Amino acid sequence: MKKEGYKTLYPTQEEAFKMGALTDENLVLSCPTASGKTLVAEICIINTLMKKSGKAIYLLPLRALASEKYEDFKKYSSLGFKVALTSGDLDSSDPYLSRYDIIIATNEKMDSLIRHNASWLREIRVIVVDEIHVINDPSRGVTLEITIAKLRRIAPHAKILALSATISNSSEIAEWLNAKLVESDWRPIPLKEGVLLNDEITFNTGESKFLKKIFEDELLDLTSETIKENGQVLIFTNTRKSTITLSKKICKVVDHLLKKNEKKNLERLADSLLKSREQTNLGRVLSETIRRGVAFHNAGLPYEYRRIVEEGFKRTQVKVVVATPTLSAGLNMPARRVIIKDYRRYDTGLGYIPISVLEIKQMAGRAGRPKYDEIGEAVLIAHDKREFEFLMTNYVFGEPERIWSKLATEPALRTHILSSIATNFTETYEELIDFLKETFYAKQYSYEIIKGVTEKIINYLTEEEMILIKQNVFKATPFGKKISELYIDPKSGEIIKDALFTSHNRYITEFSFLHLISHTPDMEPLYLRRKDYEELEILADSVKDEILVEIPDKWENTYGYEFFLSEVKTASLINDWINEESEEKIEEKYDIGSGDLQRIVETAEWLIHACYEIAKLFKYDWMIPKLLTLEKRISKGVKEELLELAKLKGVGRVRARVLFNAGYKTIIDLKKARINELVKIPLIGSNIAKKILEQVGGAINRETWRKLSSEEREKQLNLEKYQK
Template sequence: MNAKNFTSFATRKRIRERDNSPDMFAVADEDEDAISSDKEAEKAEPICSGNRKTPGKDISNLRHQKTKSYSATPPSTSDQSPKRKIVLSSSFQHENNNQSLPPSDSKNLGGCSMSSLRSTLHTNHFGLNSRMKEALSSGGMDSTIFQFSNHSPSSRETPPVYTLNTSNVVPSQTSIHCGANHGLSDSAWQAILQTKGIKGLYGWQTQCLNKATKTNQNLLYSLPTSGGKTLVAEILMIRELLCNQKHCLFVLPYVSIVQEKIRTLSTLAIALNFAIEEYAGNRGTYPPRQRKSKRVIYIATLEKAHGIINSLLELGRLQEIGLVVVDEIHIVGEGKRGATLETLLCKLLLAPIGPRLVAMSATIGNIDELSNFLKAEIYTEDFRPVQLREFIKTGDQILEIDKRQRGSQENFMKHSRSVSAPCATSRKNDPDGLSVLVSEVAPEHSCLVFCSTKKNCESVAKLVSSNLPPTLQQWKTAEKLKLRKALEQESGRLCPILKSTLPFGVAYHHSAFSSGTLCCLCCTSTLAAGVNLPARRVILRSPYIGNTRLTRARYQQMIGRAGRAGFDTHGESFLLAKSNELTFVTNDILMAPTNRVYSQLAEDDLRGLQQLLLSLIFLDLGGKDLKTLSETLLHSTLLGQQSSRQTVTTTELVEKSLKSMMEKNLILYDKDEKLAVTKLGRATLKGIVDLDRSKQLYNDLRLAQGGLVLMTKLHLMYLVTPYDMVGTVVPIASTYFQAFNKLSAEELGVARMIGVNETVMVKLMSNQQQKIERSILERFYLTLMLNDLFKGESVWNVSELYGCTRGDVQNLLSNAASFASCVYHFVQELDEFWAFSELLLPFSRELSMCCTSELIPLMELPSVAKGRARMLFKAGFRTLTDVAKTDPDQLVARVDHLPRRVAQQMIAAAKVLVYEKADALLEEASSLLELVPRRQPLVPLDETFQTQASNVSLLDD
């Protein structure tokens, strides 16, 4: 496919309408590793303008139905067969609930006809819904959120009843006619603009949407960081939800971005009546529950998205998903996660009835290869909402980069000015003049300082604050005091470094930066990809990330945070480099060609390829023999597109991978000489367990099953301690010995069963050679850390006791909760481990929360950790309903350092969760009733029961 570059349009600047209230996200843990809702029927106009269903026409805009094929070539239209689609009928009105009920025998059986019972159910169903919405909408959200529809707010209290209508089936078409709002009504469009705080779109966004809505082809678009890519994807998803009545899957790279996106979309979900489900960490269920009314956006990390697609493919439910959006598609070229993403995309492309794919990324050098793999149309544009000026600082000299002279090394960089510290002491303490660059913009404007390591962030924050003018301490003094109090309440104590830097508005990674309380934030490069926190000035402390040289792609991503649209007229970036690093910086970063993306399936001893082949064999997507699988690999993967780079053929790669999986007992040949997945392979696939760890996990579970200790949680804790965390924390012998001696008798029994006994401890203290495997010893050390956290010890205390960073402790807890979820899905596929299946589901939730039971409901809110949940609880918000029923002003007044916008997002998220729980209960009741034979006598409903049923309140959490 030839790349199509639609760049012949004006990139005029849009006028933004911003909320002047602080935009601070929930107060997160101080360490960076915290970064590790169908719309009611419109009475005045339809949600989807120009897209009403008429007899003989379909606006479902489904993709063509593929024939069973393992080739990348799409089937001809003559092979297409019409598909049946469940559509929603809104003819069933609240005032006459029997109107659209199925025919039923009017004979009264036992005092209660089936018709009346069904009518009662529908009446109660929507009576409850209306009472719930009335109660929730009476407070909590600004009235502006409910002004998007042309009918009055009271109409929302008695919404029309929707029933599933499978008789209104129409053939699919290949396109949808889109109106002025890309197929959306004025009310829906205004809802989007108002929740985003804008008056319109950029020119490129309009053109890209026009192109994307005229066809149903896959789309790959690429723009620089901060160009507004995500808004286009969100509009396409909302269009899919409202117009095509299909679910959407939004794939994001990090847990922090998933949680941030849930917060920002919750208000829109309430306004347009769609659902949101979080799939990150230990959250989310496989398969997603089937829905009869609301459409949903599944917001998931790469690994969780993989689990969703696997479960839907296995059950033949993939057609429920109409659109899959992948952010940061360039991750396909980054190690293990890249292989996982390519595996996910390959299965979507091979599925007989697959969803549309929309992928976005920053600039990619080989976008043609990626588009050929995705069968996608390309859209590229070099657009930024504000101008970006790039500088290099070496010594006291500042050089400005002239991007127009990229072809000329002599004219590429020119001298701009010289800067130096104001006094000798400052020059000695800060030889790079970092504080001078910060003080030029602080405190009126914000500054991000990217450091090479997490530890370096703390020292740089201390360095900068100690060399800033004392007058900065007078800036927003009250806000800083509130922030300090909030941090102390949340964590129980305040980091000594933050205690000294906060008065100057300086901190290492903290979300209060976005509220303006902090003017300088020291962070690692992970923040550039993890959280959207733009600043006027971005400073790169070094051209290295740890010991690795900075790449052009990572450099572009970090400097892309400079310049805030709607606030700044321009952005600035400064890269600090030594004189002997200038050649490397110029050639390998500034003038280097755009980074190319390469498949990772064949890397790391073919682990990614084995994962893909195991999925294809199990799901019967790519054949069950060597030849067919090789053809699939060649035609339907990025690896196949780049096969010329391989020194061996795809057949050889497949053959080697199959042999390895047979040795691991993951696959075998059946009686027909076809490849089949073993029970262990199935469990490995369902649990998303590393193929090389599946046998070890199986053996550990078998060993534990013979003497599982349930008088303590320590045994379960050891089983879910992640294997890949071993080695990240080096055990300290004295600490290990003390922690071992503090164990209870039951816990000591667990340790001895694992192999860690008194003899082992003595030899460890005397540095003698051990018979026990070192990996077991190190893994149990991590388990002891988890045990202390589970018992209520703070991250602070655990990090100090076990000699590691707070980031290591937070990572361990997060990864253990995720791995517990993986182990749960693993044991579900193996009957012999039925007991573990019952134990691990509740335990994984307990482990992820690590808090008292009263805080668990509040921690269901996105990005609300234990500290913030404790603050909410102390303020009188005990349940999700308490949060959902309040208003932003009350929440801000009762919770320290909580900006109004964050309060709005938190209330919206709480409402979405309450609605979700109510809808799940109502749909379950409806499904159960459908199973009851209509002519079967029923026990009569007495007056007391009916009265109680009508008074049920779903607002009781």
């Protein structure tokens, strides 16, 4: 700890240890942002693992957070503890994990590991649940709640340490977990929260501060003031589009405040961003704002870009980040000032509604993080006196809400009930009820309320032949078991099974499968624009014989037909992707970001994999090779002829295509290639060429390599000189 720079414990940490963080008792830590909750968990994990053999798991709601923790926890390998990060493939039991001591996982991945009955689950001694307030999340809360309830049964003697933001019913969580509660409002770095009206910021501390008006735009004034004082700024806004427009506006101001060496670093960062993946317009816009010290961050950005922006901000190169609230939870960001530009969010059906206090506090809490700053400031912006009063009372002095279990939602419960039965977790109706009675939902409401939903779900699962009930004992069918392991909604399983069943003697193409998976509830629908209509109708008509489900009638079921068109749109997007349309064109044509494309592609790959497994189960042998190839093509985004080349490391879809077109069509062709010929091909630099040849077992002439790499270095030097 000393080596890491920790000198003393924070008061909240001290309190946690006094309350039993090192004993076998469960503990809930409900403390403000940046109060050092992680360190308590770390010490608790190390303490337990040193005393008892076994494993510790650390659960987080987002992949980005899991990666951040993993980077941080790797240091414990010096104590002999092996640390693993697992967040990807949901249809695998990852047996390799049994060799690790500390396992960092996303909540969903943990759920899937339980479904696969991973061999090491019973060795768990400590369970850390970070950001436990996510239970409140309508789409992902249920998984977390069920996962915790299951883990408590699987490893009944494991210690639970739950970390939570300040919420008003943390005692309820503590009661549920049979845990002691440590509650505090202490923060190591004071965080002043305030509201700006005209040129005055009024803080919760009673102080106020005048803002020099230079730009006739409060956002620019607030930003430039902090930059001039050598601080960094994080701005939250409510739409992806406005993260971009605001970045463009702000970078004009920030640009003038940058020092020479800062600009140089930013140039490098922007170049590395462009090189990190296939280029798109969005990437070019981002690289341009980064050159001027500002970046945007939203779910439309691909992972690679998001990571570069986060790292650039942490390393204090990027001065301002404009983000949607996706960036609000848990990450350690060095922002001295957080500006919350929008406190409302658009909700289909409800219009613009105010964001919860809990979420605003999470955003505000990104400011003033230890190690980075000595003060932190979070500012909301009011446009008149009434709004000022509202923001002060509701947010600045507001209490974060209670959190509520979302267990009673049918689709969520459907999948979890099936998985409980499939893993023999609950074998009878009584056992299922007993288990559901252990959830947070039953604690908050009463089990009676979900009884009806539970019965309905049991009936559904029986009708769809996913489970059998014999003398009051549940048993999952092989089909039910498969669905649970595949981690898909039983409804998706039903749709796929029925479609495959009717596929005999039918005209089946790749589009048939792509539409089928777009029709399942596991694929997020694409938004249908007015202008899409005509084109999609023509497309839908041309593929109607290939569609494996019943097409809703345009006149009798307008609503259903619109859904169908939106499914055709998704299928057509994936189809473009596997036929090597550039990301740039796809972004433009479908009006999405590369981040969305990555998500859709990932989901598609997973659902085609599910089709493949279901086809295998029901012995539709003729479609198995088709599905296997399709899965690979989706994963790489290429036509079939490129699959061999795209497997190579450092060769994505774009490079595979240029190699192929240059006559290198197979691994054998590449093996025979000479390095000085490969580098003549566009996009193949000397390093990539070397990497390719090393992988395929080709020969590299030493003398040629020396010459090439010195030429490359010279090119780089000239480029830098030119940029100077």
